[in-house]
Amino acid sequence: MSIELLNFIETIVNGLMTGIMYSLVALGFVMIFKASGIFNFAQGVMALFAALTLVGVQTGQVPFSHIINALFSANVHHWQPVPTLLAITVTLVIMVVLAWLIERFVLRYLVNQEPIILFMATIGLTYVLEGLGDLMWGSDVKMLDVGLPTGGSLWLEEATRSWGPDGGNYLGMYLDSLDISAAIVAVILVTILTLFSQYTRTGRALRAVADDHQAALSVGISLRSIWVIVWSIAGFIALVAGIMWGSKSGVQFSLSLIALKALPVLILGGFTSIPGAIIGGLIIGVGEKVAEIYAGPFVGGAIENWFAYMLALVFLLVRPQGLFGDKIIERV
Numbered sequence: 053m054s055i056e057l058l059n060f061i062e063t064i065v066n067g068l069m070t071g072i073m074y075s076l077v078a079l080g081f082v083m084i085f086k087a088s089g090i091f092n093f094a095q096g097v098m099a100l101f102a103a104l105t106l107v108g109v110q111t112g113q114v115p116f117s118h119i120i121n122a123l124f125s126a127n128v129h130h131w132q133p134v135p136t137l138l139a140i141t142v143t144l145v146i147m148v149v150l151a152w153l154i155e156r157f158v159l160r161y162l163v164n165q166e167p168i169i170l171f172m173a174t175i176g177l178t179y180v181l182e183g184l185g186d187l188m189w190g191s192d193v194k195m196l197d198v199g200l201p202t203g204g205s206l207w208l209e210e211a212t213r214s215w216g217p218d219g220g221n222y223l224g225m226y227l228d229s230l231d232i233s234a235a236i237v238a239v240i241l242v243t244i245l246t247l248f249s250q251y252t253r254t255g256r257a258l259r260a261v262a263d264d265h266q267a268a269l270s271v272g273i274s275l276r277s278i279w280v281i282v283w284s285i286a287g288f289i290a291l292v293a294g295i296m297w298g299s300k301s302g303v304q305f306s307l308s309l310i311a312l313k314a315l316p317v318l319i320l321g322g323f324t325s326i327p328g329a330i331i332g333g334l335i336i337g338v339g340e341k342v343a344e345i346y347a348g349p350f351v352g353g354a355i356e357n358w359f360a361y362m363l364a365l366v367f368l369l370v371r372p373q374g375l376f377g378d379k380i381i382e383r384v
Contacts, residue, residue: 095286149150
C-alpha cells in the first residue's frame with residue numbers, strides 16, 4: 053500500500069476509537085431520555101464526579117480534607133490506599149446512592165412537569181455536582197490508573213508494518229491500547245443495555261414511563277423506582293466513561309465538557325437508540341479526524357472543535373429524529 057493510503061486508514065481507525073469514547077458518554081444520556089424524556093445535561097459532570105470519587109477512594113484521600121484542615125488547623129490528607137476493584141465497587145455504590153438522592157429531592161417534585169423544567173433541573177444539578185466534587189476532592193488534576201493498558205499497541209504496529217511499500221520505512225499503524233479497551237467495553241455495554249431494554253420487564257417499564265408518566269402510573273408502574281433504576285444505570289455508565297476518559301487525559305474539571313460533544317452524537321444517532329449512540333459517535337469521531345487532517349490545512353485548522361456541531365445542524369434540518377430515533381407524530 054502507499055503511505056498516503058496507510059495514513060488515511062490510520063486516520064479512520066483513530067477516528068473510530070475517538071467516536072467510541074464519545075459514545076460512552078452518550079449512552080448515559082440515552083438511558084435517561086428513554087425512561088423519563090429528560091435530556092440530562094448533568095451526565096458529563098456525573099462522569100467527572102465518578103472519576104473524582106474513584107481517584108479519591110483509590111488513593112485514600114479524606115473527603116473535604118482541605119476544608120477540615122482550614123477550619124480546625126488540622127493536617128488530614130490521606131488514609132490507606134484502597135485496591136482498585138474495591139475502589140470501583142465503593143464508587144459504584146456512591147453513584148447509586150447519588151441516583152436515589154436525585155430522585156428523592158429533585159425528580160419526585162417534577163413529575164408531569166414540562167420537559168424544559170426537567171432540563172433546567174439537570175443544569176442546576178450540573179453545578180451542584182461540580183461544586184460538590186470540588187469541595188470533596190479538590191480541583192487539582194488527578195491521574196487515574198485502574199490497570200488498563202496504555203501507550204501504543206505494539207502487536208498492531210508489528211502486524212501492520214509489512215503493509216508499507218517495499219523498501220519504505222513505515223513503522224506500522226499506531227493505536228492507543230486504552231482506545232482498544234474502550235471499544236471492547238462499549239460493545240459489552242451496548243449488548244447488555246440493549247438486552248435489558250428490550251427483553252426485561254424493567255426495561256419495558258422504562259419505555260412505558262418515557263411515553264407517558266400518568267399512563268405508566270395508572271397501570272401500576274412505580275415512577276420512583278423506575279427513576280432510581282435508570283439514574284443508577286446512568287451513574288454506572290458515567291463511572292465507566294469517567295474511568296476511560298480519566299485514564300486517557302487525567303481527571304480534571306474540563307472532563308465535564310464532554311457532555312457538549314455527546315449532544316451531536318445523540319442528534320445523529322437518535323435520543324432513544326442505544327445502538328444509535330454508538331453509530332453516531334463513530335460518525336462524529338471519523339468525521340472530525342478526516343476533516344481535521346484533510347480539510348484543516350485549507351481553513352486554518354481547529355475543525356475538530358466545530359465539525360460535530362455543523363454535522364448535527366445538518367441532521368436537524370433533514371432528519372431531526374436522527375438515524376435510529378423514533379419519529380414522533382402528535383395529533384392535534
